[in-house]
Amino acid sequence: MRDKYSTMEKSIDEINTRIHDGNARVVTAEEMPDIVAELGEEAALREVDVVTTGTFGAMCSSGAFFNFGHADPPIRMERVWLNDVEAYGGIAAVDAYIGATQQSTTQGDRYGGAHVIEDLISGRSIELRAISRGTDCYPRRTVTTNLLLEDFNDATMLNPRNAYQCYNAATNSTDRILHTYMGTLLPNCGNVSYSGAGVLSPLANDPTYRVIGSGVPIFLGGAQGMIVGEGTQSSPATGFATLMTTGDLTRMSPDYIRAATFQGYGVTMYVGLGVPLPVTDLTVVRSTAVRDEDLTTGIVDYGVPYRDRPTLRRISYAELKSGRIELDGEEVKTSSLSSYRKAREVAETLKNWVEMGSIDLALPTRRVDRTRRTHPMRETNLVPRVREVMETKVVCITEDEPITEAALKLLRGETNHLPVLNGDHRLVGIVTTYDVTKAVARPDDRVAVRDVMTRKVVRTTPEEAVDIAAQKLDRNNISALPVVDPQNRVIGMLTALNLGKLLGGRWKA
Amino acid sequence: MKLMVSFSRKKVSEPIIARAVMDTGVLINVERARIEPTEGDVLIDVPDESARTVCMKMRELGATVSVLRDAIIRDEDECVDCGACISVCPQEAFSFDSDWKLSLDQPRCVLCGRCIQACPHGALSLQK
Structure with a gap:
């Protein structure tokens, strides 16, 4: 008889008794929204005892303790x-x-x-x-x-940071392909990748941390595991909580633990993780009734090489999962990096465990601190800027001058690169010793600097971090960058030699 | 049907695709081409019923031709149906079915190889 739950609350003991008696009603987080919509919240509380969640995706912050x-x-x-x-x-x-x-x-x-x-x-x-x-x-x-x-003797998985409550979707506004932990990002916002199971995601179904916390039993890699507590970098105050999880590696299955490599980023591990949520009160009913339409994340531009990357727009998981979204008036294809099919498998397996009575539910022994937020690194030694290492004495040339003048300047300036300026002293190109040599060796009708210069100049700014400038040299296979101010006037040159002095010979010309 | 036509400048001196179109009257769709100074490969799509004619003509002109079936091999044991390949494919050859299982529409593939690099699980490879 279900009418004994008239107090609008269910104790964890009642739920466990029902599980042991084989009477518990267990549903997945994907099934719950329709049940709540159909029955109403109070009837759903009486009807449903456990909601199972699941996710299967790249969780880099994972590992295992061994005793040999x-x-x-x-x-x-x-x-x-x-x-x-x-x-x-x-x-x-x-x-x-x-x-x-x-x-x-x-x-x-x-x-x-x-x-x-x-x-x-x-x-x-x-x-x-x-x-x-x-x-x-x-x-x-x-x-x-x-x-x-x-x-x-022992093999214990201990994952410092798993099961993000929410994770950014990624795109790339630059003109070159990026290889990231968010997968391959095509140039000019050519695609969007995302991670996370949305409606099935554990923390998305308990955003107030009512039933998720230390000591709660979970599905981890195919075995029964446990939540240790909040994960590292957990930031519940900003909606980005994480979990530290543990489980017995010897009982896990390769169906739910998969090594992977993101090209250009490195090795990671796909982990299957699910949390069974006991439906103890109306708060749990409401939070497990969440749908993909209600869960949103930001599309972040990974083309910006700094910590605080711009968010281009908010987007719901329903839109992301549809395969196509709209970004700046253009239709863009989406890719998930986590597997929704496997996430379902995790939630279904967990549902089965609860129905079979093979897992006991428990409430958190210590709750998540909802006020906690993560903060950026305090840096006592500021990252060197281009201004500190650039050459300030720059020999330039204008686009109308003859190639022979460029040759003389290269020789006299003892340099291999000449920034080319227009009449307003703005940067319009660059000529190198190679360009001039080529023009001399194969003379045709080209006489002025503008005929031989490279017009697409890779440049830097005085405030740019030297690491970013170094990456530009490397990526473009060049050895010097003109440093420009906001008006595009050349105020310096950064060469591989300057960087070599700073970074210990790694950037020798 | 997709045919991979490979040729070297030594054996093939004339514009081979144009010649084949003219001589056979078959409309050839070029899907991808790699032309180097001394050699080249061109992936073409032709109507199934004309494939034999085009093959014979290309060979007569000095090229080697192979028929492409299941160009991309998907290892079902390694694939976890994540979908990382879906948005990087210029041909939209990959999609999810109604059960979120990955499906691959082979005839759309033009062998660009992007998905092979994008697959975190090394589940995709090129048929040798």
Whole structure:
């Protein structure tokens, strides 16, 4: 009889009793909105006991603690490699933590910590290599051995930052292709990529953190895991909470833990994660009734190489999932990076676990601090700006002058680059020693600088961070950048040589 | 039907596509071309019933021709149906079905290879 819930609240004990009796009504977060719409909130509270959520996407901030057992003679491992991927060994004798994004010393971004974890879960053997300086109590200096997951004493996944409440969608306004952790971003806002399961997303279904918090049992990588508490960088006050999660690696499945590589970014790990939400009161009913139409995120321009990237517009998950959205009057295709099919699988599997009574629900033992917000790094040493390293004595030429004059100036100025100015002293091009040499070697009707100059000049500004300027040199395979003021007047030159002095020889001409 | 026509300047001296169109009367759609100083590959689309005629003509002119079927291979074990490939494809060859499973419309593919690089799971490859 359901009328005993007349108090508009259900205790977690009541819900667990129903689960054990096999009477619990369990639905996924995708099914809940229609149920609430049909029955109304109060009837939905009486009717539904548990709402399951799920997500399956790239969660870079993941990894695992291992204990390998003691060797004989014993070793206190100082540096540890698993299949040539370094694990952190600064946690006593035979323990180590492997991070998902750590890359192999021999295979680069094709193999990393995530692959080690996936290989272990899949039953494949991995090579452990460790070194030590040797002590009286741990005399051994090196060890190499092949291990299966079952040979470990412990293998505990611990993910510092999973299950973002919300994540930005990404686009790219520059004229070149970008390779990011948000996937391939085509030039001129040619596509938009997004991550997250929307209506099925765990934290999106409990934005007030009523039933999500420390100690809550979850689905993690195919096994039963637990929420440790708030994740690192969690920012509930701004709607960007995260979770720290843990689970027994030995019980996980490669169906829900997948190593991956984003081209140009590196290794990451796809993790399947789901939280069962006990429907204890009307607040939970209302928050689990959320639909893709109600969940919004910002489309952020990853073409801007700074921390605070501009948001081009707000967008709902319903629009993102439709495959096409409108951006600045143009139709743009969208790609998800997380798998909605797998997210559904997680939520369905979790639903099954609850229905079978194989998972006990619990309320948080410590609640999320809703006032907490993340803040940017406090930088005591400011990143050097172009102004500090640029050459201020610049030899320029005007576009009307003859090529022979350019040759003389290059020779006299002991430089390889001449910024070219128009009559108003604005930058309109650049000529290099190579351009002049080519014009001399193959004489035709080209006589003035404007005939041989490069018109599309890659430039920098005095306030630009040198790292960004260095990236411009690298990407365009050039060795100097004119520094311009807002009126496009040349106030300096930045050469590979200037950067070389600053960055320790990495940018030698 | 899609045909990959490869030629080298040594063996092929005339404008091979134009010659094939004129001689066979078949309308050839060029989908992608890579022309280098000494060699080239051109991906063409022709009506199925004319494929044989075009193939024979191209070979007669000194090119090698291969028929492309299932040009992109999708490893279903590696694919997690994330959809990272969908928006990078210029031909809209990828889409989700009603169950959010990825589907690939092979005939649309022009072998640009963008999806292969964009796939985080290494699930896509080019048929050799």
